[in-house]
Amino acid sequence: MKNSSCPASNSKCSIGVFDSGYGGLTVLDELINNMPEYDFIYLGDNARAPYGTRSFDVIYEYTLQAVEKLFSMGCQLVILACNTASAKALRTIQQRDLPRLAPNRRVLGVIRPSVEALGALSQSKHVGVLGTVGTVRSESYLMEMAKLYPDFIVTQEACPTWVPLVENREFENEGGRYFIKKHIDSLLAKDRQIDTLILACTHYPILKTEIRNFLPDNIQLISQGQIVANRLIDYLERHPEIDKVCSKKGELKFYTTESISDFEEKASVFLNRKLKAQHIAMN
Amino acid sequence: MKNSSCPASNSKCSIGVFDSGYGGLTVLDELINNMPEYDFIYLGDNARAPYGTRSFDVIYEYTLQAVEKLFSMGCQLVILACNTASAKALRTIQQRDLPRLAPNRRVLGVIRPSVEALGALSQSKHVGVLGTVGTVRSESYLMEMAKLYPDFIVTQEACPTWVPLVENREFENEGGRYFIKKHIDSLLAKDRQIDTLILACTHYPILKTEIRNFLPDNIQLISQGQIVANRLIDYLERHPEIDKVCSKKGELKFYTTESISDFEEKASVFLNRKLKAQHIAMN
Structure with missing residues (x-):
């Protein structure tokens, strides 16, 4: 994994929010409502969604790739805003991959x-x-x-x-x-x-x-959505070392593995606002 | 692309059948019924299915990867047994990629x-x-x-x-x-x-x-299914140079990007027979 330099002394990080598709935007919506000052990066693996019926191995592999992408963008904390990914990949990532990849970073599920x-x-x-x-x-x-x-x-x-x-x-x-x-x-x-x-x-x-x-x-x-937002606020209060590296300019960034125009059109329905997305390749 | 040596003078090739998921098995079923002596390799990109709602760019990229995989297994002829892939990727693959990758091989759609x-x-x-x-x-x-x-x-x-x-x-x-x-x-x-x-x-x-x-x-x-089978028989009659390198032992092989057990269970419903599959990674 490319280990990005964030958190460096002079830079602050966004909170990463990952979902296989659009559903995680309902979680992001509550995060924005409850924590409007924080910066978030949303990553939707729309080109390979939905995950719901896929096998353990595939869901784990795809989720780990996404977490690594968000780490490489400097995220110190990543929320798996997807129940399937949380259910099938979170424990292995927390216990096996994080200690090796990025022991100071955190991945939380729903x-x-x-x-x-x-x-x-x-x-x-x-x-x-x-x-x-x-x-x-x-x-x-x-x-x-x-x-x-x-x-x-x-x-x-x-x-x-x-x-x-x-x-x-x-x-x-x-x-x-x-x-x-x-x-x-x-x-x-x-x-x-x-x-x-x-x-x-x-x-x-x-x-x-x-x-x-x-x-x-x-x-x-x-x-x-509201449950995850409350929990994240609580988590950051209990972990000031992570909160202090979180950028608080209220900036939002959106990445998708699908075409940008498709994502922007569908995502605006889930998030109830216009947005600009960028493409990201996963392999 | 790894350019496999088939058709070499001493080896014969299977016909490749590609689909994003399980649906292409309904086509394969008719191919087997009508051409039981031919060897077929089925490749299902089940870990990224369904393609039906994805963008042009994603469908083209995934389909080309699958065609290259089937070529690397020696297939001289690949059937895109998927309307979405045939609609969105076939023309570009035929006109832009084949002349560069494998000018003597053929990709046909439905x-x-x-x-x-x-x-x-x-x-x-x-x-x-x-x-x-x-x-x-x-x-x-x-x-x-x-x-x-x-x-x-x-x-x-x-x-x-x-x-x-x-x-x-x-x-x-x-x-x-x-x-x-x-x-x-x-x-x-x-x-x-x-x-x-x-x-x-x-x-x-x-x-x-x-x-x-x-x-x-x-x-x-x-x-x-029947239409594609008739057309393939007709095609091979008109192209004896391809027919003569087709192996005719009635062998079937199945590859999936998903877990083998999931594929074997679901595929047997579409194909109405028990089968053994192998895993293949696409990236």
Whole structure:
């Protein structure tokens, strides 16, 4: 890996935000809302998205490449704003790759803060996880919950059609509603005591209104953007050595492995603002 | 490119069949049925599939990498069994890359034979094309039809949810039928004189029974496997210099950029037989 010189004494770093596609922009949106003074670099591996149905080996390889790219741009801290990458690659990167590549840098995922939110919010101690096939099969939510909240019952449901529904804006019709209802019903049939549900894929907040329509009123529905933002603020308070090298000019940069014009058009829908992107090659 | 020695005087070559994912197996299936004595190498870029919504640049880059891999395995002839790759990459590869890389080798696509079938089968001279966003946007079917059958009316419909419906086996339910009917209705509303429709994505034959249910009886529905097989047999008859270097032991090899076990499990559904695959890296 090219080990960039940041943090040098005279330079400050952006916080890296990685996602396989566009969904991580829903997390970035909350980061910007809650931490507007910080600089962020978003990297979307759109030319190889979606990751949700790919194997462990492929997801790990692609995620590590992205983390190395963000490190080479000087990021001291990288958020994997993607549940599939967090579920399948984060632990190996933290335990095996970071000590070798960049022992002073940090990579954080979205699963740990999500699990903490589930634990804090559920009264019945029966919670539900809606995610991609990759996230569900990894059992990362089950393992993290078992560690932190061993007395909770966690039930998962994989929703493989939901990302295509979001990316093609096909969720506000009868066909879209069929697939949304199908997975909500399936999850709740598995455990009728669930009182808290997490949208464990960063695409799913776009479906929130439709999902809410099929949920009983007593079930809380939580998405990850705000949770991750709160957790990052807390993390930087506890790690002033990292916070002090974070640049705070409110600058945003966007990189994509896809064509710039495609990315700019689709990303503006997720982020609700106009943006300029740059191309980046991953291999 | 590593220029492999095949065809050497003492070696014979397999025919390469490339697809971004699993859909090309529906074409390979017909090739095996019609030409059981030939050897084939199938290469699926499953770790980066689907290509249907990607940009021109990305599809071209990925397709060229795959063609080079198949050449390096000695293939003298490569079939792009993928409409998106045929639409967006074939012409550039044929005109710009082949003369430089391998002037004696050939790369063929699925669009030209499909267009010839439409021209031969339609009585009304009004035909329809159902494809991915990439295939439709490329306008390759419109351009090829205009060259060969300038008096035909060609109407296209992009069906971006159909590949996820196939890959997740979600087409035999109310939600799947909604999206199948939606695009059939939309296409026929654009031109009520259509009498012949082509499934211009190699995933779509899996949906044939469901599609047929929403079509008036007088409309012919054609898929590409048989067409491509007929065309290849014809091509080899007209090019004995290529046919004579084709190995004819009936051997099949499968390569995937994804995990072998994932590929073997999913591929057996498309090909309706058990198979053994090998991993290949693309970069």
